[in-house]
Amino acid sequence: MATPDFTEQTKALDATLTSIEKVLDLDAVRKEIAELQEEVGAPDLWDDQANAQRVTGRLSTLQAEVERVTGLRQRLDDVEIMHEMGAEEGDSDTLADADNELVRIKKAIDSLEIRTLLSGEYDERDALVSIRSGAGGVDAADFALMLQRMYIRWAERHGYTVEVYDVSYAEEAGIKSTTFAVKAPYAYGTLSVEAGTHRLVRISPFDNQGRRQTSFAAIEVVPVLEQTDEIDIPEEEIRVDVYRSSGPGGQSVNTTDSAVRLTHIPTGTVVSCQNEKSQLQNKASAMVILKAKLLALKKAEERAHLDELRGDVQASWGDQMRNYVLNPYQMVKDLRTDYETGNTQAVLDGEIDDFIEAGIRWRREHAAA
Template sequence: MRQRDDLDAQVSAVHAMESGIRDNVELIELGEAEGDQEIVKEAEAALVEMRNQAARLQVETLLSGEADKNDCFVEIHSGAGGTESQDWANMLLRMYSRWAEQRDFKVDTIEIHDGEEAGIKSATIQVKGHNAYGWLKTESGVHRLVRISPYDSAARRHTSFSSVWVYPVIDDTIEIEINESDCRIDTYRSSGAGGQHVNTTDSAIRITHIPTGIVVACQAERSQHKNRATAWNMLRARLYELELQKREEAANATEATKTDIGWGHQIRSYVLQPYQMVKDLRTGVETSQPSAVLDGDLDQFMEAALAQRVGLTEEA
């Protein structure tokens, strides 16, 4: 029924656009025949808006993967570099949170480990909204920041790296079997704010999937039972995302079209000094307004990466 509703909405949008184009073209012809320039201007403005709407719908057609419509988890990990890298990881966490808020998506914090002086060592959030995974999936990879460090008394330029990993929340229609004997489960005390209970109870859960080396953790709730359930869901989602990645790599014929995720595979550079630029190294899309990007203006990068990924898959 959900697939039917999605298809029905897409077909209805096309029909509405066709009807709108016909109506406004007729209005322009009528206005020109009667010499009414006000009608002509209104109809032309409506056609311009419809052109923009068509561009948005075209991007939506790129979100056709089997999990694209699902919610997703976003993991952020700081790289080597101590406080500078941890601050960069925190900036990325804010950037994705702002992007989600602008789309009226809901963001839940699953786990966060604060840095010693500033920033974060790592964080996991869940982004809830229609096509959340479809939009964010191309953000997986290493993100590089170049700036004058506010933590360097000599005001030297620093380069920092942080990794982002995005994987879908899987629903009941997707079956993922996990052998519990393949997993190691650890409990530990949550860190950060939360009151006395957080600091005295082993409520946080960490699950290690031994065959793949995947590790997930949750400390969002006071209840160990709830954290355990969330951690199992995260592990199922990570294993599912791994399977999706394997399928995509199998569909791509050459090494250049593979979407490796991890350290050493840099996808985007954010340069704040000595000049200002954000450049996506996969698509070549760039902007001279890094402040807007860090405030969540990511659509141009996501759209280009989605179009490239779809094009490479079709060529393969």
């Protein structure tokens, strides 16, 4: 017989999972899977590679989504049986295993519940993340590099693909800026709450007097666009510059002028790409980034116009949003949600899921207010 406390926890998790299943509408998802499987079976599917990649990618995403939900449902059923058997037989080891599994299931269900909060127009898309060092000199450049590593490590922990498009290295240490894509379902919706100004406080390793230094870095997150998105840029509005790719310290990593910089003349938006050996490939990748940034700019202007009509004069929530304090104490704190942890090294190693989940819940609450 399961203990009352364990039974209450499983009932609460069952109710949450049932609510998630309704929001996700698994019957509709399975219907779409069947339709996509028919498209995948068509002999001419790969005649249009872009469409084929879209279809197969969507199919894989939906199948993984169904497997994730049904897998959690099965685990919840199994853990109840495990706990009942342990209680009937007085087996403390089995009861402890059941309790530990229930904790893991709760964390997985909480994470899945966060996914149901991502319902924005572009939340399903891949994410383009740009990091730019701010005030703080060489410490800010080093901080920008630390943040790039943090997000790449976060993506690796989840098995997500990261493609670095451009890195501009600082002279002494760190980077001036970087742009990279995180390719995963709902990457944009998930990472968009990371946009804003991040602040680092520490004893500077670059100060021979060992003084404490405050530095800043800005993070921008925009969705990767698809061919069907309405963004048309006339050729005469773009200036194209080519140059040689370079690595840390200005060391040449490419002997030809293959890196590409695009400038959108009307808005002054500048993007660069140097990760490919071919100039044409770099130009194509840079155009992807430029279109994404122009769409984000268009959406921001629309929001600003609506705020003006409503008389909304509040500053954007994504300004200064997180502090990383390494001295005189250890603390990472989100200024919007008040979520904090003293395990600064784990955060900088990519353990930022709790910050992201708190940010998504915070955004939903404020959007509904």
